[in-house]
Amino acid sequence: MVGDEVNQQVDLPMDPVTSRRAFLHRAGLGALALSLARCTSDAPGSSESGTRSGRSPDRPNILFVTTDYQSGMDVPAIGHRFLDMPTLDRLSREGAVFRRHYSTAPICVPARNTWITGQYPHTHGKWENIGGWVPETSPVLMTELGAHGYQTTAVGKLHLGFPDDEPLGGFDRWVSADRKGNFGAAGQQDDYAAFLAERGLVRDDYLRMGVEAPTPHVYDWAWDESWHIDHYVGARALEIVERGELREPWFLWVSFNGPHNPWDPPARCSAPYKEMELPLGHTFPGELDTKPTDHTRLRFNYTGDIPRLIDSDYRRRDQIIHAIRAGHYGNLSFIDEQMGRVIGALERRGELDDTIVLWTSDHGSHLGDHDLIHKGTHYDLSARVPFVVRHPASIPPGVRDGFSAHVDLMPTILSLAGAPLPETMEGRDLAALLTNAEASVQDEVIIEVRGNVSIVTDRWKLGLYPHDGEGDLYDLDDDPFELINRFEDGDYADVREELSERIREFSPVWPPAFSVVGR
Numbered sequence: 177m178v179g180d181e182v183n184q185q186v187d188l189p190m191d192p193v194t195s196r197r198a199f200l201h202r203a204g205l206g207a208l209a210l211s212l213a214r215c216t217s218d219a220p221g222s223s224e225s226g227t228r229s230g231r232s233p234d235r236p237n238i239l240f241v242t243t244d245y246q247s248g249m250d251v252p253a254i255g256h257r258f259l260d261m262p263t264l265d266r267l268s269r270e271g272a273v274f275r276r277h278y279s280t281a282p283i284c285v286p287a288r289n290t291w292i293t294g295q296y297p298h299t300h301g302k303w304e305n306i307g308g309w310v311p312e313t314s315p316v317l318m319t320e321l322g323a324h325g326y327q328t329t330a331v332g333k334l335h336l337g338f339p340d341d342e343p344l345g346g347f348d349r350w351v352s353a354d355r356k357g358n359f360g361a362a363g364q365q366d367d368y369a370a371f372l373a374e375r376g377l378v379r380d381d382y383l384r385m386g387v388e389a390p391t392p393h394v395y396d397w398a399w400d401e402s403w404h405i406d407h408y409v410g411a412r413a414l415e416i417v418e419r420g421e422l423r424e425p426w427f428l429w430v431s432f433n434g435p436h437n438p439w440d441p442p443a444r445c446s447a448p449y450k451e452m453e454l455p456l457g458h459t460f461p462g463e464l465d466t467k468p469t470d471h472t473r474l475r476f477n478y479t480g481d482i483p484r485l486i487d488s489d490y491r492r493r494d495q496i497i498h499a500i501r502a503g504h505y506g507n508l509s510f511i512d513e514q515m516g517r518v519i520g521a522l523e524r525r526g527e528l529d530d531t532i533v534l535w536t537s538d539h540g541s542h543l544g545d546h547d548l549i550h551k552g553t554h555y556d557l558s559a560r561v562p563f564v565v566r567h568p569a570s571i572p573p574g575v576r577d578g579f580s581a582h583v584d585l586m587p588t589i590l591s592l593a594g595a596p597l598p599e600t601m602e603g604r605d606l607a608a609l610l611t612n613a614e615a616s617v618q619d620e621v622i623i624e625v626r627g628n629v630s631i632v633t634d635r636w637k638l639g640l641y642p643h644d645g646e647g648d649l650y651d652l653d654d655d656p657f658e659l660i661n662r663f664e665d666g667d668y669a670d671v672r673e674e675l676s677e678r679i680r681e682f683s684p685v686w687p688p689a690f691s692v693v694g695r
Contacts, residue, residue, distance in 0.1 A: 215260055215445035215509035234594050235325060235425035236567065237531040239522070241515055242291075242429070243508075244284065244333065244436040245551065247540025248277065248560035250508055254575065258452060260509045263516035264564065267535055271566030272610055273575050278621045278632065280582040282539035282559045283552050284335050286625070287582055291538075292317040292336065294586030294601030297624045298688055302337075304626060309337050309345065315598040317586045318346035318427070324595035327423040329416065332409040332431035335538075351412045353405050353433065368408050375403060391499040392481045396443040404442070406434045406507070410514025417521040425593070430518060432511045435541075437478075437550075439503025445513075446506030454505075456497045457544025457557075458657040464547055466661050468639065468646040470628060471546065471553060478550045497544035504543060532567040532592055536585070546658070554623045554630035554639050555658050567592075571610050578609050579632070581621045622679070627688050629679050638663075638675040642687030647672070 249255035253268035254275055280290045281297045289295075289302040293314050297303045300310050310316060318328045331351040344350050353368035372378060377399065389395040397404050402411065413430045416422060434441075464472050475483050482500075486493045522528040538561075542548035545557045552558060563580060565571055570592075583603035590597055591605045608615045623630040623639075630639040637650045637658065647663040649672055662668040680686050 215442070215448070215506065215513055236592065237422070237425055237527065238321075238326075238427045238589060238593060239518075239531050239533045240427065240429040240589070241533065241535040242332075242431045243511060243535075243537040243562075244433055245504070245539070245541040246435060246508065246537035246562055247557050248275075248562055249557065250435075250505075250537075250540070251562045251564065256455075256505075258449075258454075259505055260448065261512040263512045263519055264535060264562075266519075267533060267564050267566045270568065270573050271533070271564050272571050272573065272613070274563035274565075274580050274609075275575055275577050276579050276621075277536070277561055277563035278579070278581045278623060279537075279539040279559050279561050280622070281624050282554070282561075283625060284538050285337065287538035288335050289337075290582045291585050294583060294598075294603040296583060296602055296622070298684060299602060303624070303688075305335075314600055316346050317589060320586075320590055320595055320598065321427050321593060322346065322348070324590075324593060325425060326593065327426045328429075329422065329426065330429040330431065331413045331416065332429075333433045334429075334431060347429075351416075353409050353412075355433075367412075368405055371408060372403065375400075377403065391496050392485065393438040394499045394503045395438065395440055396446055397440050401442050404440070404510070406432045406511050406514055409433070410511075410517060413518050414514075414521055417518060417525070420525075427593075430515065432514070434511050435504045435507035437500075439500060439507055441503060441506030441510045445510045446502050449502035449505045450499075452502075454498055454501045456494050456501070457542065457546075458659060459545060459547045460659065463659065467546070468628075468641045468648055469644050470626065470641055470646075471548065474550065474552045475548055477552070482549050483547075493544075500549070501543050504541070529568050532565065532571075534585075534589070535562055535564045536582070537561045538582075552625055554625065554628075554632070554637065559623055559630075559632075565610060572613065574613050576609050576613055578616045579618050579621045580606055580609065581623075584617075620678075622682055624688070629683055629688065631675050631679050631682075633675075636671060636675060638672065638679070640676060640679055647676075649675075 250259060251268060251273065252259040252261050252265055253273055279287050281287045283305055285305045286297045286302045289300045289310055290297070293300045293310055293316060295314065300314060302310070322328050328347045329349045330347045332353045334345065334350070334352070334354060336345055352366035354366050355369070401407055409430060409432050413428065416428070422428060464475065482496065486496055519528065519533070522531060539551045540558050540561050541551050542553070542555065542557045546553070546555055581603070584606050585603070587597050587601050587603050588606040591607050597605065604617050606617055609617050620631055620633045623632065627643050628639060628641045630637065635651065635653050637652060639648045641647060648661045649663040649668055650658045650660070651662060651668070652658070663672060
């Protein structure tokens with residue numbers, strides 16, 4: 177097995193699932209991280225909030241914070257304790273932390289359309305990072321909140337495919353930063369592109385720098401930090417808050433591009449991680465030969481030059497993965513710093529405790545696990561993502577062990593806002609789980625990605641790949657890192673058939689109507 181994860185002790189209680197999946201033997205990385213200069217030194221650390229505004233709690237303000245490529249292990253309170261993210265630490269300490277929250281569709285566009293529709297890909301129609309806006313018959317989160325009296329504002333990457341005649345997609349205002357490098361809405365001249373152009377810099381400048389780096393797509397940001405896309409997103413959100421441009425009740429979506437590649441944090445943020453002995457992912461030579469064919473296809477998607485570089489000299493594998501992870505974690509620390517300034521501004525204005533803060537990510541990333549780099553599978557590093565919710569007046573702090581998923585976010589946000597719940601939504605309202613840590617809303621989650629469908633239960637994870645006639649099955653009790661595929665093992669036939677039937681019962685059409693791009 178290549179690499180080990182670290183199972184540091186956590187301040188929040190560990191459930192049986194986490195203990196049996198203990199990621200790594202203790203390596204003392206937390207102490208090393210704390211001994212180094214913080215990237216997030218400016219983030220507010222106090223838990224004392226400012227004066228309450230005193231307005232009615234019926235329609236609380238809502239701050240929706242999203243990242244791209246952040247896995248559930250990237251929540252320090254329940255995962256990588258060496259991560260320097262004091263803002264997320266504070267939200268976790270003062271809010272509800274969901275330990276088993278899954279991306280319903282762990283690819284950017286499908287996941288984000290699930291956020292705003294409360295629907296599975298088989299309903300909203302977005303199976304891949306292609307296609308246009310959701311059908312007009314689908315109410316979306318922003319319009320439903322607007323109809324309930326909310327001012328809706330977005331800053332950053334939405335990646336939703338708005339049509340030309342509806343450039344705001346239901347928002348009252350969008351400060352757009354929808355591309356990092358060559359990712360996002362191709363050809364779109366967004367606000368961030370205009371910001372760079374005013375400074376004589378175009379995206380191709382730093383995209384070229386990433387391709388030419390010793391490890392492709394990994395480099396320290398070479399320009400003024402305020403020009404970085406994640407600083408831009410944080411700074412614009414901060415301005416909106418500090419200038420009082422939000423009309424109550426408000427919904428503010430702050431959406432960062434990172435830690436999506438290119439992995440490009442300022443050197444001060446990546447430096448501590450470069451010096452650490454980082455987890456390098458769980459895999460073994462030939463693992464992909466034992467897994468569904470679709471995983472091999474994914475290996476060369478997005479940045480195929482990285483696996484080709486590894487294959488050309490496997491002795492460099494650990495060095496390459498270490499560089500990628502140092503950049504990934506550095507990006508997260510930089511994002512946390514930006515978000516800390518926004519949280520601090522709300523606190524100074526006395527608005528923080530009147531605001532429901534939610535933090536999640538569209539999907540995670542493998543970063544070397546299963547010999548993969550990016551996203552798009554049902555493995556935990558790709559599909560299990562952060563979900564942290566803070567609202568002291570209504571949500572007791574602590575860990576939530578029940579299952580939840582992105583398809584549940586729209587009904588939950590509308591419920592918290594006191595808004596009606598459209599019948600078009602397929603997710604569940606998680607309010608009961610937010611207010612009662614012992615509650616259970618569901619005993620399984622379904623993941624749909626690229627025409628493949630998976631089910632996750634307490635013990636099992638089964639994926640069906642109907643267009644290839646393949647599958648994979650993992651016993652999470654015995655194999656927490658999802659390495660040994662039991663799909664063809666006769667000893668597991670009964671489990672395979674039972675879970676397969678549950679997937680087929682869930683799916684309105686079998687096999688799902690989907691054609692994989694590139695076949």
